[in-house]
Amino acid sequence: xxxxxxxxVRMAEQITANMAYTDDVELVAARVADHLNRFxxxxxxxxxxxxxxxxxxxxxxxxxxxxxxLHGVAGEGAL
Numbered sequence: 001x002x003x004x005x006x007x008x009v010r011m012a013e014q015i016t017a018n019m020a021y022t023d024d025v026e027l028v029a030a031r032v033a034d035h036l037n038r039f040x041x042x043x044x045x046x047x048x049x050x051x052x053x054x055x056x057x058x059x060x061x062x063x064x065x066x067x068x069x070l071h072g073v074a075g076e077g078a079l
Contacts, residue, residue, distance in 0.1 A: 003047040009058060012036065012048060016063045029065030036070060045070060 012032070019031040036045055052059060052067040059067070 003043060005047060005051050008044060008048050009051055012063055012066075013060060016060055016066065020062060025062045025065055028062040029069055032062060032066035033069040036066065 015035055016028065016032050019035070020028045022028060036048070040048075049067055049071050052064060056064055
């Protein structure tokens with residue numbers, strides 16, 4: 001399976017937008033992290049983490065927080 005990073009980011013941002021029915025970024029991030037953990041292949045989650053580590057500026061704040069939660073990374077500077 002090859003993973004297209006741009007497609008993953010687009011999919012993850014769509015999931016984030018659908019979960020963003022509150023202004024609480026951490027709550028949205030928790031819901032997104034749960035969704036990605038339950039429904040995404042581990043390779044997809046790993047590729048998303050690599051995108052976040054390489055160019056996190058392209059990700060929304062809630063998606064960055066979700067990736068941090070997924071990978072147990074604490075703090076804003078980690079991604």
